[in-house]
Amino acid sequence: MKLIVPVKLLPTPEQAAALAGTLRTVNTAATWLAEQAQTTVRRSRADLQREYYPWIKAAGLSAQPALHVIRKVADAYKTRAANLKAGNYGPKGSRRRERIENTPIRFRPTAAQPFDDRCLSWQHDVRTVSIWTTAGRMKSLRYIGSADQLKTLEQHRQGESDLVHRDGMWFLYATCDIPEPDTQEPGGWIGVDLGLANIATTNTGYRAAGRGLRRHRDRQRQLRAKLQAKGTKSAKRVLKRQRRKEFRHATDINHQISKRIVVEAQRTAHGIGLETLTGIRERVRLRKPQRATLHSWAFRQLGEFIEYKARHAGVAVVFVDARNTSRECRKCHHIERANRPSQARFCCRACGFVEHADRNASHNIAARAAKQWGSGAQSAAPAPD
Incomplete structure (x- = not known):
């Protein structure tokens, strides 16, 4: 299992200046090479190395860093081509898509190398x-x-x-x-329902409320608006200092939630069932005041945290289809939109079963995970980054 381990460097002022100069040089060379690739439409790694390797070395790079610059540019164009093919930049003929297609890729002076x-x-x-x-x-x-x-x-x-x-x-x-331990055969399943009001709800009784995180994001959003309106140098300094605070806070909460779920699954010898939420931002329709909350919700990050921690602990993880998990009755399996009269309440129109809506959905996810695991079907989960 691939795992990224970050360590912090402690350079002296002279060392920091050398590192900064290195990043500026390699990214300047990468931006120049990207402009050549945009003009000549030769964007594969082999073509770029054949045509421009001497030019990149002449920019002050040795052999291996020059090859890394070529690979970075080729991979950037490959990723952009995949996004264009998938329609992530709009349909063919749209102004946004044409602008992106006709603009050379640029690299920040401080981009990673x-x-x-x-x-x-x-x-x-x-x-x-x-x-x-x-x-x-x-x-x-x-x-x-x-x-x-x-x-x-x-x-x-x-x-x-x-x-x-x-x-x-x-x-x-x-x-x-890191070598992965053998995945144990689960004796049961923990279904995890992800949402906005409750970040995560399981069929075993655990529920992580999202009120605190929403309030923190609202406070950060109001503070940013106030500082941006003020526009002074001190306000800009505070903005720069605060810019990653919300992200760090949300990441820490996702780590806590994922760790608790995986530890419980490992202790009880259960597997974990998760929803496949790909494209949820395109599917969900919300009022304008709620859109910022949806687009700032790190549901994919939480799913990835649960998956990689479960793999590291030898816990089985299955991603299931999320359709109708919140509208299906876990007792009689009747599906109807009216089964959920409010965000928190589930009331089956067929058998009269009443339960918290997220808890009911988590049971449905656990049942689907057990069925999918028993049938030997492959998980629909994407490969972890």
Whole structure:
């Protein structure tokens, strides 16, 4: 199982300047190469390397960083082509799609840059790395991390590491290949219903209310609007300091929820059933005041957290079709839109069964997961990032 382990770098001012200059150089070269690829329509890795490798090296890069720049540009155009084919940028002939198709890809001066073992080496005993920069090989660059992160990094690091500059701090995101334990045969299933009012509800009685997170987001949204309206230098400094606070808070809550669900499943030898919520933002129709809440809800992140933690613990995870899970009666399986008269209340029009709507949906998800697992069908879950 692939796992990304972030560690924080502690560079001196001279080392930080060398790292910043390296990122500027590689991303300037990547932007120039992307412009050439847009003009010549030669965007495969082989074509770009054949035509422009000497030019990239002449920009001040050695062999391996030059190849990484070429690969980064080719992968960026490949991703854009896939999004265009999937219609993520609008239908053919739309102004947005044509603008994106005709605009060269650009890279921020501080965009992340991958480093392989030829350009980056780890000294785990002294907690330092040796990394290539445009100013020469930089040695004795210190890093820190939690005990679990450092242990995982030392035992399972494999592949590339990305150099990232964010909020004035430097990080290395290392790829680790952790062996997965055998998935145990589940003795039962925990169905997890994801929602806005309640972030997660299970058929075992656990419910994570979303009121606190919504209030936190509302406060952050009001604060941003107030600071943007003020427009002073001090207001801009506060905006810069606050810009990732909401994201960090939501990520921390998702980690807590996912950990609790996986620990319960592991303790009770149960599997976990999740909904496939792909395209929910396009399917759901809400009033305008509710749209910001829907689009800021990190439901995919929570699903990914549950999945990778469950795989690491040997817990089975099955993604099931989410259609009608909130309208189906778990007792008589009658499906009707009127079965759910309100957000929180479920009342079956056929048998009269009454229960909290999210709890009823979680039971339906658990039943579908058990049926799908018993039939040997493959999960509809996408591969984790």
